[in-house]
Amino acid sequence: MPGTRTLDGEPGGITTLVRAALPALPVVNRLPGVRKRPADQFGGLTWSRRGVAVQRARVDAYAAVCGFPRKDVVPLTYPHLLAFPLHTAIMADPAFPYPAVGLVHVENTITAHRAIVVGEEVDVTTAAGTPRPHAKGVLLDFVTTVSGGGGTAWESTSTYLRRGHTTDGEPRPGLTLPDPPTGGVEWRLPADLGRTYAGVSGDANPIHLWPLTAKALGFPRQIAHGMWTKARSVAAIENRLPEAVTVEVAFKKPVLLPGTVAYAARREADGWAFAVTSPRDASPHLVGRTTSA
Template identity: 50%
Template sequence: MLLRAALTSFRRGETLAAQPVSASVDVSLKHLAAYNSVCGFGLRDALPLTYPHVLGFPLQMKLMSGPGFPFPLPGLVHVANRITQARPLTADEPLEITVSARDLRPHPQGTQVDVVTSISGVWEGVSTYLRRGGGASSTGEQLERPVASAVWRVPADIGRRYGAASGDRNPIHLHPLSAKVFGFKRAIAHGMWTKARCLAALEGRLPEAVTVDVRFKKPLLVPGRVEFSASENGGGWEFAVWGKGPHVLGSTS
């Protein structure tokens, strides 16, 4: 998979022509338990809200490394993720997964596209990816640091542990040396691990039908110490993870 991703480095496409890919998937209880452990979820019949994302990850990679996807995978930045579920999925039901790409559009720092994972008509995840280039650098938002609800210490091996559970073994997450090749001082935590960790902290407090939006901001270098905040707001939740600056900003509705 990593080799296929590397071979996309020569792409210079400007159009989106990737065709949807689909598969039927059964949940492995062993795999689910490993995911729950690394993200902090309890063991329940219902799948954690973020777990279907990792079930669809092989199809996401197949689509993004296949013909018709306009961007090379190296250097692509995951800037946002939105998950909507009509009801919780359960570990004993067969799942039909379809992954597609849509809405190629300009961004102040380049071009972005949505990769959409749909499961059994009741769960949808939209990951927005940015290809930098040709745009002005970001001036940065003026954000107020929220009051911390908890302090988390993120271990140095979280990228390797989450990579084993999710299948996402991007070198920037695995080891300081491989991360430095891509310009990072140390390895960085997966954005989707950070989102999952936030939702694990809110477990039992979200409705069964829910939408969770996050924006990924500054990379979370590991090992690290971060503050998690969460507050109710108009029937939903606002949550965030901060270090020296914001790493994740999220909301539920």
């Protein structure tokens, strides 16, 4: 894919997030280095990180926030943190046609091929492809590969929705669960959950941090990170999953903080179905399923 870039050292942070958000600001979005190219000129971007160390302190902090036990291998969802700086770098690139503000994470699929050991060094690559059609705009797939030891250890696809004009083609159906599990156990989520998860993940999107910053972007108050919700859901059943596994989720309704949600999981023929729902009306915040990889 054209436009490959390599990030050296420890990239990302608040500077990259701000740079990714600047194209949403009038006048500023016309400045050189900020101005975006037209969507019809976007042929894709690939960014990579080489020799990324899987650090014990970061793994343990993430596991504690997301409900995983402390182990010598990383939680199933942890490698997303290694890819997140690449996501923001792509969004901040002038060649990427859309500002980060307004992109909605609607689906995420992870396939683990083997366990990644704490202390291991891995290479991480994320590729953003050309927009594909959606009924409400366009979808952009960010495909990540984590490799080490001579092969691919972990893969994921994060799908973002950009509302507005669509592109040519027939929209593909996303993940649906015709009969998602409901009820189950209730989780009471504190007001500072978004700030806590931002501290371990690096994802300091303002919609997750404070009521005022969330309201400025159209939410009644701060919302939980979708990838925290997925991680917490996986943590509840991880000890029943095979080492090689695929976990797909669709993010439905935002989880307002503070708040209470219900989590339920059900054994299926080749894995598990699970859902995070509202205790009041069973409307879904997240639906997901696992299958053997």
